[in-house]
Every structure is written in structure tokens, then in C-alpha cells.
Amino acid sequence: MSRIGLVFLCAFLILPAFFADAKKTRLTDNPLYGVTTTSPEAFLGYPLGERLLRHDQINYYLKQIASENPRVSIENTGQSHEARQQLTAVITSSENQAKLDEILAQRQQVKYQGEQQGPMVIWLAYSIHGDESSGAHSALKLSHMLATSEEKWVKELLNNAVVLITPTQNPDGFDRFSTWANGYAGKVAVSDPNHKEHKQGWPSGRSNHYLADLNRDWLFLRHPESQGRVALFHRWQPHYVGDFHEMGHNQTYFFQPGVPERTHPLTSKANQKITAKLAAYHQAELDDKKQRYFSRQLFDDFFYGKGSTYPDINGAVGVLFEQASARGQQQDSVNGLVTFQEAIDNQYATSISSLKGALALRSELEEYQADFFKNKHQKAIKKKPRQAGLLLSADNDSGRINALTTLLSQHKIDYYYLTHTLSQGGLDFAVNNSIFIPNKQAQSSLLEAMFDDRTEYIDPTFYDISTWNLQHAFGLTLRRNVKLELSVLSQTPPAFTPVSFSNDAVALLIDWRQSQATLLLQQLLEQDILVKFAAKPFSMQVKNKDLDFVAGTLQIPLKQDGHKASELNKLVAQLANKLKVDVIAVNTSAASSGIDLGSPDFELIKPIKPLLISGKGTSTSEVGQLWYYLDNVLGVATTVVDINQLASIKLSDYSHVLLADGRYQTLDERFARKLGQFASEGGVIIAQKGALHWLEKSNLLKNNLRSDRFYKQLFDAEGLTFDEKSAFKAKQAIGGAILELKLDPSHPINFGLNGDRLPILKNKVIGFSQTNGPFSVAAKYTSKPLLSGYLAQEYQSSFSNSPAIIVESRNKGAVVAIADNLLFRNIWLGSEKVYANALYFIPALN
Template structure:
């Protein structure tokens, strides 16, 4: 039976459909986007002359956008353009500087004078009459295409508009525009919409054009969310734009997005209580005032919008929040999403063209608001940095010291990461005592009394108390923990010279000599897995030591931890000359020190290089990652990126729907990423368990690990219907629903687990306490094998971020990582995502161990095993 509400909606849609020609769901002419009353120079190149279609007719192809913007900038005295980087798929990222021609003539001097404000020693010397620096982000999420295409009318307007108003704006502004942030994701989305495009515009929300195929266009090539990369800096796109951002240190940054299709329009400020404590209160006041300019435009056009709701400024790694811990103001804009060209909604017909137009016009209100507030923004930025000496003086902590003597590459990566954020980091030239521990020469020291004081504190501190429990993103991201580094705060006088900047590249390894007997590598080196895969792929026999060993080398007796890689010259099918050539590649390209053993006999009892039980053969991995609906594209992309991009290990990606046709004999590892519905199809469960028992390894993480433990290998349990208690319903106030719902979630927190470093999955890690990112609440079951709990959450596991006392109590003491042998194969389960955002290099090592050492451990022996052995 049809309801009254249904009939009303049907009537509305009937009116819409009947009026489609007058409502126009085709492309709009250029005049539709431009500002009434403004005269435009008609000689300026129009977008349709390059695109072959009007704006909003279809997503603009990236190559055509690049061509248009380059031609526009080349012809305009108001613009300059450069390519600041390339995406994974080698698409260029353009950076445009827009200002008055007189300013272009002295642009380097303007930038130099502007940057005086960003140094505490010169902040108050900067001129207050300089142009305001405004940065606009277009297209960080590829699926949110109106945020990319809005760059075109914006830049056309800035090139072609005439009159005293635009002249004043250009004289008093330097406008920095990056187009586009995520060209690979944008191209994926554009291809989808174009492929399903019709001559007659289809507004039906059920059409494929308005939906997406996994993983969609939001992410980059490796399925990373680039709007989380302002802080983490693991992707080439974010590395390119952050370098440009710090080159200028803008005062206002605008970030354009799309949200749910049934939403109206949003702009900052966000929820008042969800602000990172390192952001000054004055930043929010500036956001509130600049919002008046956006509201003025929206009100004049009678458009619906909202502010101070849903979105926050807590995680500092987003495009609208990162600027606010760097002396600027960040503004988030969100339009109701449009995957296709026009779409029916409960609020009427929504068009792609309208989203582009509104984003373009709020780009202009951002530019105008920044220009009008120029004296206030100048003064705020100067105060932000001038206050650093006082903040540092009042802080009990004076510096952070960081060490990873077992892995100089990982330490250099961390120094490079800090350098990208314009943070000064130095090498320790002598021992330093901090927090009761000694940090040796070769470590890093990061002084707090420097311009990036607030950002350093936000990166290094551990925060577990929060006034608001709702988080739009992660609540904890302590970076030294993520990198798996040993670190501590130094209190009091620093006492060591700060005159040697830390190297941001790993030290070069010496070229090896030819080994008399064998070559030995340390597994603790970051790129050891890449080196081992290089050897195994070439057909070299590679073995690993299960115990610590001391080896006689050309440099004398040398001690190695568990996991040492042994390449003997015996039993090889590859020539000694080819092996030596590979070792020189490993030293040069992977940065590993290659040790030359002179004898197979070691002074270590029971651990000779040819040992039967103390040494295991390794085999070349051939992993398969399950992707597609149900699995998280983020999780899958992080695994793919680690293996393919960082470790150069070939990976097969297979959609869940195609698994039935897989030849399992081709693969050594089956990897299940996490995801809300991450599991294998019912009809292949038996074939997968047979494959595992035959020697394959299943690696699963987060939800898929819980599913595997409960479904594939858990004993059947009979339902117990007795003794159930009926709880009395509790009455709660609806106004408290948001906070109550969030109370027992885990807000992307950092948890600590204790690692069994003697287990092969712990090889290469020299400190037993590990940090991992946790955002799920279901604990892993305890394995039957008493040796199977490789890593267990500590008794006080919450290191940083939000988790309720109840969740902490449920999780402490449960496994973070389990490993069991099943037949000739293995099942390895991670409660967390060990490769979270390509930043957790400590737990990343555990994942790589699961690839290379998945069968290097034995199952627990039972009484039956002992009896069978006795019979032999």
C-alpha cells in the first residue's frame, strides 16, 4: 500500500521529470559560472576551446585540464605555472601562482618578506603591507570531482576578470592553486562517469553512473586517502604539495570536497569542542569571521548550508587542519556529492554544474575574505610564531631524542619525514641520558625551541584524555611510536651541540668483497625483505638463522640477532659471480651491509651455518591479496603499496567474486585485508583450508582475522540456551546519543603489545614493546598452540588516542598477533592493521615476517607427536 509520503515524493519527481528541459541537466555555458556585473576579457582562452565541451557536461579529462591551465597561465601576466610533482601513474601536478603582474615582478622578495613572520626571531619585523597568501586545494579526493573542476572557472575568472575590484584583490593577494591534488583518482572517476554516460542525462539514483565500482575514485593509485597524507607523507602527491606549501606557508588554506548526496553545503568552522589543543583559539575566531563571506554569498542566492556540525579539526593530517598547527587558517568546504551529471534527491534535482559553481564562488569568497582580513591574518601569523620562545621556555621538555641503532634506514626515513614538515632535526654526536635511558651517538635530537614547536608537540605527545569522544578520524598518531623507534623527552638543558643536521637518506653501505664461504645480512635492516626477495627471485638458495649467532667474518667475529640471512656458496644453482653481483646490488640499492663469512663453523653452540634445526630455508613469496566489495580498499592498498612499491615483491590482486577460479598452487600466501564485511565466500572455504594444510599461509587482519579464527578453524560449539539473563532496558536522553554511541568505540588509537622476539615472526625487532594502530574492538581468540600468541596487548595498552576504560579492559592481555601451523601451512592473524597508512614501520616488519618466515616456526608438540617419534 502506498503511503502519503511516497505519493508526495512521486508527485515531486513527476514535476521534476516533466520540467527537466527547463531545469536543464545539460552542461551550462561559461556565463552560468561567472560573477554577475563583472566584465571579462573575451580574448582570454575559454575552457570549451580546449575541452571540446562545456564545464559540467562531463568530468574534465586530466590531460585536457593540464593543457588548458598551461595555456591559460602562459598567456596571462597574472599567472605562473610549474609542475611540482607526479602521481604514481606519472600524471603531473600543477602549481599556479596568481597575483598582480607588479607582484610577479618581485615575487621572490614578497615570499622572502612574508616568511619573516614564520620565524620567531624575525616575526615582528615583517611588513604588514604585504599581500595575503591564500592557498586553494582542488581535488584531493578523486571521486569528488566538482572540487577539481571548480579550478577551471576559478582560474578563468582570475585571468579574465577586469575592473578595480579584481585589480585590488590581485595587488593585495598571492593566490596559490594546486590543480589537481589527486590526478589518478580523478581519472578513475572520470573514466567511470564517461563510460556510463548517456546522450540523455539519467537522473535515476539507481543508474550505475551515480554509483561506483570498488575501490572508487576517492583514493590514489595505491588506494590511499590523500587527505590523510598532509601529516604522514608517504605518497608522491602529498610530498609534492607539502613542499610547495612550506615554501610559502600560506595564511589561509581552502580545501574543497563533496559529502553525502542528501546533504546541502558545508563550510568551516567545525564542531567547537573537536579542535586539536595545539591549535590556538584565535584560529577558530578567524574561521568564524571569514565564514561570513561564504554565508553572504549563500544567503544572497538563498542556498541551504550549515557550519559547526559533523566536521572537526582534531586530526592534524587533513588539508583543513594541518594549516592550523602551522600558523595559518584552514577551511573545509563540502558539497552534496554528484557522481553523475544530475541526480534526483529528496531535496530536488541536484546537478554537477551547480556543485562546480558553488565551489567556484566560495573559492572567490575565500580569496576576498582573506584579502579583507589581511591585517588580522598578518598579525595572527606573526603572533603564532613569535610566541614559540615563551611556549618552549615554559615547557618542562626541551627536546626529543630518537634512536634505532638496529636500523639506520628507518631512522633516516624518520629524519626525512620531519624535514618534510620543516622541522629541524640533528644528529647526536655523543651519548645522551633521557627518561633514565642512554641514547647513543648516531641517534636524532629534535629541539622544541624552533618555529614548528606546536607541530612537534602534536607529533610526539601521547594524549589519552579528551573533552569530546567523537572523532572524524584517528585520535592518536604518535609518530615515533608508529615508526617503531625508541624515543624519550629530554628535560632541562640539552647539553649537546645542534650543529649537524640529521641525514635524510640512509648511510651508503660499503661495497662487499667476495666471500670465502658465505654472505650474511642482518634482517633488522628496513630493506632486508627487498634484498632477500631479490635473491630468491634470482634462484639463490637463502636460509635464516633461528637463533642468535656469532659468525667468523673477514672483519672478525660478528654477532647477529635471530633472523640473520645466510647465503652460502654451497648447494647453489646460481654462479658465485652472479651471487656476488647481487650482493653489490643489495649494498648499493637496498643499503644493507653485506658481511663475508670465512667459515661455516660458529663459536655459538648448536648454530653452525649449515645447521639442521637452527637454520631454515626461505622461499620466494607469491602472495595473493583479496580485494573487492566487503574488503577495505585502504587496508588492501596499504598491503599492495608495501609489497609492490617499497619491497618490490610481485602481488596478485583478485576480486572476491573470482576466487573460485583461482589456481591455488600458484600462490604461497593468501592475504585478507580488513573490512566491515571481510570474509571469503562460503563455497571456497574448504578449498582454502585444504590449500593451507598443503603448505599455504593465510594472513588476515582486523575483521577478516576475527572471521577466520571463528569460521575456518574454530571448533563447533553448541548453542547454550540456558542461564541467559534479560537486562532491564535503560532510558537515555536522545541529546546524549552522539557521545554515548562514541563512548565505547576506539578512535583510531595507538595500542601497545609485548612481542615474543624469539618467535620467527618477531625477527628483526630488538625491543619487545610495539605500537600499532587500533580501530576495531573485537579481540582475537587465544590460539590452541601455547606458542601461538606472538604479540599480546600489555596490561596498560593505550599509549595515545581515545579508548574507553571498558574497551581497554576487554583488550588488555588478548593477542594482537597469533600464528599457528595448520598441516604444512600456517594461519597468521593480526588484530590490528600492521601497515596502517604506510606509517607504522614497526608493525610493518611483523607483516613482512609473516610473508618470509610463515613456515619457519613449528607447531607445539603433543603427546601423540612424542609417541610417533618414539616409534621411529
């Protein structure tokens, strides 16, 4: 028989059996039968990684495969500051896709019932730092593989798990970097680290629109990208979270566990045990590629505001990955050539090992999560009429309490309002500015972490800050383990009483301690309404009662040129009711004690026009925090100027010049003289941290500073072995500790702050000398300044009773010198009023 005849005979014998099997399992039963899912290469028209993608290209690709493939759907978690969509691919079997609502409903019960139902949830999140783009590119490759693969392990995975893939967590920074790197990439790849492709301009793509490091914002949620990300976390309550980053180009590859002694004490050993088991899968995958790596070094697992640690305090297991970065297409390193394509491949490899490891350890991950929430959920409060918890108050300011409750809600932490004023330990907790947070609830672990006050640590080495206690950040009064009856608690917030004013009022008074009073003031100034502030306290009779008004109280006289009293009444009422600011009308200028309303101690507030210095040599994050505060909190049109353009700027056009932390080495004597003249003619310089060194060097700051050299002599390094020097260096660092300041309440820079104590976060070795001079010390560190976190005893003793905030007069103007960043990550709401005072009050008093 011929060869052709033999082939036909075999086909004749085989086909019946094939069709018989097909009747049992039809090809059309496979949801991927006949489906064509576009690959990244086909979508782009060039190989993935040949050039850096933009965020919109990534989003379009996710939408493309979601429209083509039954395994893929899309979650939209909102927009970035620059209105870029934040998309996550939801990849699972078509059967699971058909019942996602049911699966989500099951996930919502995890915290409250402790039961594990439905598929496991794995979340792989990439490129939260926009210039660490290899992760985002590997995410596209992974998405296509999961959507199309028929491998046995992949099908098992998608039948038993939902995989969430978020390629870019920082859309604005991601596009900033890709535009830079692509713009300086030639046809011939340049590996020289000095090439402009590898040397980003200021700011780099690491940060978001307001120059914030979003991988430090998981707890604080100051930015919409973070808010959407945390909402996604709690919507899905994942079992495992992979957090993919890049590090310096001279490194290799890192995956957790991190340094064991630097794991936060609230993270359980069970969590770290699973992390170690998962590491075996990463090792195997990278060993197969002959890729070098390290673990248990350099990186910690401490601060819960990061992507790899936030899951650990929320019932999941988070794992950090760090890939050596090419910061472009390729770059020479001590380990050889680092290429972007290799980085993509490594991130893809550990994405695969994450999926395989999580699948293999599914029962352990589910058991860990069930145990994490076991016995934590607060049962129906009616069944337990007496609850123990935290009682908090923001004295005279409902704004900070509202900001706290918003944050607690985003983290799914239960809280209650008071139905009437309570007294605890000699302090009153009023209805409109106090809340109660039960200890026993599903999110009790996160609650404990957010108000943790420890000052002792096994290893005082921190990759980031050592403390973040929200009591101090928000400037709150706190009582722990207070037991309250159900009758004094409510889930309904107290109603704001709308303000209205009678025609016989002569002035309107606003308590400056209210957070929203700053925004109200700015809006009044923008409408050319005359506003004054009280330089001294006073009392007025209102509705037959004497009311005390603190220094800093705002006065709006109702007799003003160009404004009718009735129109002013109406306008102020509208703004006050919109912003929920209490305003009190008075029908006399006579005080019952203290200064009258017509007193010269009521100072006129002038409109402000601030200039914020930015650019190379300034701290990206702190410039961003000042910008965020001015723009979002005060609502002030802020001119941000690059440091290299200052020579051509007419400073007299501005009321204030703000200098964040930085080195300012490019500023010369000519600009120093120009800035000095600006202050002498009535301008105000507001400077903090490193900027103070330049001011001192330029003779713009009369007080002497203490810096690294002074403080390092306090430490005894004699007799240390080589191995001990690393720990000694960590002891000399100030990673971030909360210290207490003693205020001069009579100083205008402190108006609106409660009492004479102020918690601040210190993270730089800098201070003022204790010598006398032609300046006023507005605040000092207390005799025992450490409130929370780690600070070497040598620093505690040296900072004790030394100045922290100084105001120096300059003829008609002033220099406000601040040793610390009182806006820290825009979460330090308790001290941000200092900047408002420097902007609105200091000019009037010089």
C-alpha cells in the first residue's frame, strides 16, 4: 500500500473515535474555542519592552483583551490626580467570571464571619513607583498568558482563584518617566549610566502629581490613587498580594522575607512562615533562569503604609519584590549589563512563582486569613451594651475628627459618635468633635497599628519611619480602654447647625482652631472682604452669655467699603455652611474682657501670593507636600518656580517664598541678597530642615544651626568591631520619630493650636543652638521629647529644651525657620496650622 493510502486508512480508523469523544466533550465547551486574544506584541506592533509604554496604552490593552476573552474583566478604581483611569484586570475561569457578584459577596463576609468560601484571591500589583516600569510591562505579558494558556496548572489556578493584576499604581508618575526615557533613547541603546536616559530630570517618575511616594500612602490615603487601591483591597480581601518594584541598578533581585528582626511586632509569625514557604517558589523560578537574588537583607517588613506590609495587618500575606533597574533600555552595573527586557522577564518569573506558590499553599493562606479574623468581629453592639475602646477628641475642631472618620471608613474600621458630652479624666469630650472606636472589631489589628505608641525595638533600623501614631498626627486627645454604654453612642454623625445672622450684628467672629477656617479665610480674601485676626484673647457677651475667644480669632467687620452688611451676612453664611464652619455674630464691639473689636490688636490680614521653590536640590516629597497643602487645603493659587529660574523672578510680586528641605547649592550670593531685600521690604521667608543651612550660610538666618557634625560627636564609636558599625550607623539615623514641642501660645505662629504642646514627626538630624539672639523662639522640644518611635538617647538629651521653631524679624518682613516638616506626608493635620499662621498672620506683625 502506498504511503498516501496508509495515511487515509489511519484517518478512517481514528476519526470515529475522535468524534465519539467529541460528543462527550465538545470543542465548543471550551470557552476559549474560537477565541483570538490579542497579544501585547500584536497590539503594540512591536516587541513588548522595545520602548517604554504609556499608561493609556496599558489601559487600552487591558480593555482589548477583556472585550475578547471570557476569562478577563476590568475593575476601575477611579482616577489619578491627572484624571488617568486606574484599571485592574480580573482574570479567572469563565465560570467564575459569571458569578463574580456572588464571589464578591463572599469576600465581603470574610472579616465578619471568619469563613472561607469560594475561590482564593491573588492580587499582583506593579509599578507604584512610576520609574520602576518593568513590573507594568511584565503584567501585560502575564495577563495574556493567563487569558490564553491551556496548561494544566493555569486551568487549575483559574478554577480555584481570582487573579487581580494592576499594572500601574501610579499613572501620572509612570507617564512622566516613560516620556523622559523614551525621549532620550536612541536607535542604538546606550548603557552608560551617565546617559540622560538614565538620569531623570526633577521631579522623577517615582512620585505622583503632587510628588508623593504612593508606596508610603497606604495608611494615610492622602491621594486618590491610594484611596482607590485600598478600596480594591477591601472589596476583594485578597489572600496574597505581590508588590513589584525596582531598586538600584547595581543590585540583583530581592524577594521577602526581609530582615527577620525588623518585622513589625504586630505581624504574626504565621504570616512570616508562609512568606518563607513562598520564597522557595521564587528561588526555584529564578534559579531556573540562573538569575542571582537575595533575601532576608536590606529591606524590612515594618511600616504598614507600604504595599507589601499593609496586607500583613489586614489578613493577607504581602510579599515585596525588587528588581535591579535599567532606568531605560539598558545600563552598565557592577554585576554586568542590566537590560529592561531582562527586568521584565524576572518580574514575570516571580509573578509566575507567586501564582504557583499561592496555589500550592492555598489551604494555608485561607486558614491564615480565617484565623486572622477569628473572634475579632464585634458582634451586634446591642448584645454588648458596654464596650471598651478609644475615646478621641479634636478640641474645638470637628474638621480633624471628620478627616479621621473618613480615613477610618476607608480602612473599614468601625467607630461611633457621642450622643452627649462625656467627661473622662477631667476632660470633656464634646458631641461635635469626639468619636469612640471599639477595641473589639474585625479591623482591631489595623486599629492597634494605627495608634501604636511603642518606643522600644529589637533592631532600631528602619527602612522608613519607626512610628505613625494617628493620635499625634491629628493632634488628638486620647483615652484608651474607656468603657461606654450603648446609650451614649450613635452611628449617625452630629448635625451641623447652619449659621444665620441678624441685621443688628456689627461683626462676625470665627474660631481659628477650626480646620476649615483656613479655607474660609482664603475664599473671603479672594472676594476682597476685609478680615482681621485677634493678636490677644478676649471675651464677648453673646446671647446673655460670656464667651471666650482665643488669640487668632478672625473678625469680619460688617461695615466695609464696597460691601453691604446684608450682603456680607449672606455670603459668609453661604461659605460657612458649605464648609461647616461655626461663625458667631456679635452686636457690639465692646468686649466683656480683653481687647475690644476696634482694638489695634486686631490686625488686618492681607491677601497672599506664595512662591514655592522647586527643582534639583530641593526635596521632591516635601515640595510636593507644601504644594498639596497650599493647593488642596488652603485653596491658594501657588506659583511653583524651578530653582534655576529664580534669577529672573521679581520677588516683590509675591508675599511669601517657601523653601522645603533641600541643599540649595546652586543658589548664589546674588540671589541671597535678592531674597534678603525681599524680606526687608515686607516679604516672609518660610524655610524648613535642610533649607535652613543655606539661609545660615547666606546670612539670612541669624541663629546658629546644629547639624550632623555636632550630633555625631555625641555618640561613642570607640572599640566597635567592623560588624557592629552597621548597627551603630542605624542608631545615629533618625528614620522618623514623634517628638513633643512646648509652644509659646502667645506667639502668632502658634495661633489655632490647642494648648502649649504639639507632637511633630522628626526625620532629619538638624536643630538650633540654644544661644540667645535677635529672634523669638516660638517652640522648643520638651525636656523629654520622645512620644513614640525610636530616637537614640543621645538625640533625646541633645534636643531637650532646644529651639524647634524660630521667627526672626527682618525690618518689615520675617524669616520663619522650622527644624522639622510639620506637614509630614500631609497626614500631620495637628500641626499644619503653623504654615497658615506664617502665611496670614506673620506679615501683619512685622
